Amino acid sequence: MFDFTKEQLEWRDAVRDFIAGLDPGSRAENVHVASELKGDNTWLAQLRRKGWLGIGWPREYGGLGKSIVEQWILIDELTAAGLPRLGDGVNMIGPAIIEVASEQMKRDWLPRILSGEVEFALGYSEPEAGTDLARLRTRAVPDGDEFVINGQKTWNSSGHFATHEWLAVRTDPDAPAREGISILIVPIDSPGITVSPIWTWGGARTNDVFFDNVRVPRANLVGELNKGWSYVMTALNLERFAIGGVGELRAQLPVLVRFLASTFRGGRTLWDDPRVRERIADLASRLHAARLLSLRNVRLIDRGEVSAAESSMVKVWASELRMEFADTVTEILGAAGQLTAGDRRAPLRGEYEHLYRKASHYRFTGGTNEIQRDLIARRGLGLPRQSVGRRGSPTPKN
Ligand SMILES: Cc1cc2nc3c(=O)[nH]c(=O)nc-3n(C[C@H](O)[C@H](O)[C@H](O)COP(=O)(O)OP(=O)(O)OC[C@H]3O[C@@H](n4cnc5c(N)ncnc54)[C@H](O)[C@@H]3O)c2cc1C
Known part of the structure; x- marks a missing residue:
């Protein structure tokens, strides 16, 4: 297999x-x-x-x-x-266009994604619609041959360098939440768009994006009007696939082992400490499992057996493994492990200090891990939908 x-x-x-x-x-x-x-x-x-x-x-x-x-x-x-x-254009939006858009749209946009002329930002989340994305309120109202857009997106990670938004908008406010959403392609340099930075703890920039009477041609509607929810889900499964890779951890492991075997503390190497060996062996086994899980998932996708539960397992496992690497290694390194890249005293070029700050964000992107676990329980194991009190049912990005 x-x-x-x-x-x-x-x-x-x-x-x-x-x-x-x-x-x-x-x-x-x-x-x-x-x-x-x-x-x-x-x-x-x-x-x-x-x-x-x-x-x-x-x-x-x-x-x-x-x-x-x-x-x-x-x-x-x-x-x-x-x-x-x-980028998201090649990884997610291109494949989503291939799957759901009209032939004309494919001819218009796919070559421009490949040439690098066009890159996309994912415009889903809003201040009041993150996990429960179906509550999104950014409105697009038809006006002649155009849509007029008003609202706000947040956590818009590529908004400062992308050329276009892949924007989820509400086009029918009277329909049930998931049935009144459409996807529009919106040039980010359109009049009425403001992009404002949010800096994450890990050093990456994401953004708030404001839409004030922004006009786009009707031809920029992806697929059918009010069918956007299923297009969002198509692209999200592809995003989870992309998040599931752990190539950098595979490459870091032997470097880490060499470092531990050649770094002395109290007259012996770090590698001589059985607790260190045990924890690194544990990480190595988990890394192996992550790669197998991820490979199994891609083979299922290749066979046309896309499983949301399997994609979620890969996403949860890979994102939490990054955190385990960061936690374990910074703990082994002690105080020196907090020195940042650029400080010549920083062990392993400060990579694990950076990973410590960066790793947590993988738990959120592509839908939080709590929600992925819920999805695995429902879709993978057939358990009933849970009651979650005031937030309502966990409907979110799945
Ligand atoms: C660094 C970063 C980059 C991102 N990039 C993008 C992007 O480019 N485009 C985009 O559209 N979005 C992006 N996101 C948004 C991301 O998808 C959301 O953060 C995520 O969906 C959670 O939404 P929220 O932040 O509003 O949290 P909330 O929905 O408010 O959730 C807060 C917490 O409550 C938990 N929770 C909520 N509801 C339930 C429930 N029913 N059952 C159990 N637990 C629940 C969540 O798991 C979470 O831990 C990004 C986020 C981050 C952090």
């Missing part, structure tokens, strides 16, 4: 060769998402020139027509090399 085919191994080697051949200057550190990189010389531009961005997309839309396992291999190798994740 988990062996790569000969073709997949060749693909993995080709990806490794590509990464090994990158000039260090092309890596441009300090960005959180690859599509923040500009210019023709970056590794992203090189990847694009090779035609490797729309790897799982059908060939007729400029993709390579490969399986999602090959896409998984690419992401695993890139993250193992310490490169940031690809």
Whole structure:
């Protein structure tokens, strides 16, 4: 079940060769998402020139027509090399457009995503609609050939560098909550849009985005009017798949072990401490399980057996594993583990201090882990919907 085919191994080697051949200057550190990189010389531009961005997309839309396992291999190798994740346009919105949009929309938008001309921000969450996304209130009202949008989105992570919002709006306020939502593609430079930063503890920027009588053509409606809820769910399952990768932890583990085996405290190496060995062995086993779970999920997707419960398991396991790595290693490192990257005394270049601050956000993005667990219970195990008091039923992003 988990062996790569000969073709997949060749693909993995080709990806490794590509990464090994990158000039260090092309890596441009300090960005959180690859599509923040500009210019023709970056590794992203090189990847694009090779035609490797729309790897799982059908060939007729400029993709390579490969399986999602090959896409998984690419992401695993890139993250193992310490490169940031690809943007939402390639990972989520392109595949969602392929699945739900009109032929005209596919022809209009897919080539522009692949060329890097267009990148998307995910405009779902609002101050009063996070977990319970169906409560979203940002309104889009038809006016001639246009929609007029008013409202606010929050936690809009790519809003400061994306060109367009993939925006969930309420188009029928009288319909039941999930039946009055549509998706619009909205250029972020439209008059009436204000993007305001929110800085996270982990150093990444996300944003509030305000819409004040913003006009977009009706042609920017994705799929059918008021069918947006199911399109959001399609894209979210793809997001959880993307969050589920743990390539960077796979690459960090041997570095960590070498560090522990060569760092002395009280006359012996850290690795000589049985408690340290036990905890690292535990992390190694969990890492192995995370990769197997993730690979099982991508194979199910490849066979057309998409399971929301399985995607949620991968997301919960991978996001919590990052936190366990961060907790365990900063604890082993002691006070020095709190030194930040850039401080020459920081052990392991301060990577675990940064991971400690950054890891928690994976628990929220793509729907919180509490909600993922609820989903696993309901959809995976067939347990009844729980009563949660004043918040109402847990309907959220699932
Ligand atoms: C760094 C970061 C980046 C993000 N990027 C984006 C983005 O680009 N685009 C976007 O649209 N959104 C984005 N999000 C939003 C993310 O999807 C939401 O934070 C998430 O859905 C939770 O919503 P909330 O923050 O409003 O929390 P709330 O919904 O207020 O939840 C608060 C807590 O209560 C728990 N809870 C709520 N309801 C229930 C229930 N019924 N049962 C059990 N527990 C419950 C939650 O699990 C959570 O722990 C991002 C969030 C973060 C932190």
